[in-house]
Amino acid sequence: MASDIQLYGFDCPFVERSRLLLELKGVSYQYTSVKDFNPAPDWFLTLNPLGKVPVLIHQGKAIYESAIINEYLEDIFPSPAAFPVHPVDKAFCRILIDYCSKPFIANLFALLMNQDQEKTESLMAACLKDWRWLNAFLLEHNPDGDVAFGSGEGDFGMADLSYLPFFSRYAAVAYYRHFELPDEQAYARVKRWRDSCMTHPLAKALMMPEEHIIKLYYSHSQGWGAGRLPPKGQQNSLDPATPYEDRPMPPRPLPANING
């Protein structure tokens, strides 16, 4: 489908959410990778005064916040639908997405960035609690399925594509923090969800390979997040100047409890 959609972003899970939806809907769009983003340049702040990606431009109007961009895309390109047909399932999808935007992402990045070994256990526990919450939610609302709710017209929809970029970020948490979901019933349904998202054709087409994710979040794993730069002379691994292929594989820390 031809369109006059422009999307601004960089290698960021929120941007991936909107790219996944555009691909799902078969909407053609122009993608512009924003560089030198720390701090955001003035031309970008005129598009989004909050200085964050993604920004979608359509008919000269700038829309931001990935969940809002995606609601907008669903409004203007209703087919194929990404939300389920029934309003109550749509509401449950939004509850899931809201849960992602709040504890799920916060706990994921808190664990990834943590430098204080004494906090590791409670941060791990917070992440595991999120996965169990999701498991229980899915068991209540769609016990037998693989995806969360799917869409009105397929097996992969708004909730699924909203979580996928963060499921994929867990590769960094697994590598740097040795986080793994226990092999227990309390995680069985959510694992099935995660796996069905991670192996979806759109995931294969759009998601970064695990190795790139690990390289991208090396600075995070050392405690330097998106908003804070490492000490002088050290390059933030979010800096796109060096292609992933040219970066060495970062060293993997030992598990926190190796001597515990």
Place this chain on the structure above:
Amino acid sequence: MASDIQLYGFDCPFVERSRLLLELKGVSYQYTSVKDFNPAPDWFLTLNPLGKVPVLIHQGKAIYESAIINEYLEDIFPSPAAFPVHPVDKAFCRILIDYCSKPFIANLFALLMNQDQEKTESLMAACLKDWRWLNAFLLEHNPDGDVAFGSGEGDFGMADLSYLPFFSRYAAVAYYRHFELPDEQAYARVKRWRDSCMTHPLAKALMMPEEHIIKLYYSHSQGWGAGRLPPKGQQNSLDPATPYEDRPMPPRPLPANING
């Protein structure tokens, strides 16, 4: 309109958001005030495992998060519409509401609860910055109107009713922290918005009187918020046991800069 809607809540701005929308749409509903909420009782946690109000029950399904409840109500009772007709204006409404849920509310309550006089100035500045951001946003998207965007069928819609409960909470910030919007052009448009919301017939019908707001947030003004109880023997002013009419007017602190 008859309906089988139940809403659980207490004197809480997020609950007011959903009540305002139900009233706007003329939907009849049964309202249950939840008491003894700290911590949330088990029967309530079965409705919303996150333990927060409002919770909407419709056809046996529990939906929570005020913004999600309101999207659901818009889906199932499309007329009168609360969102504007044009999808891009709908997206801008959602951006406004999202801004409310993030910095606007956080800064409002940070200033209200602050006990450290040295922080007062920067907290005031953060609140003022939010109001200026809103002013600029409105000037860009609806410079001449009174409301934010209104609705598809009226002059008061989703963005307006989502902010109103928080505009009304500023009565407590004005009383306890002497916060006032400066008489400057940078606040003129947002003041017009606030005033048009605060004087809307639905506001008069549903919002608590200013004096009750002040009494309700007395504990907040002393640093005890919704999640923390005051020291032993002291009652949290959120506790509904004593009717507002029977509570004395709390003492008003002097302005922070009285000796400055």
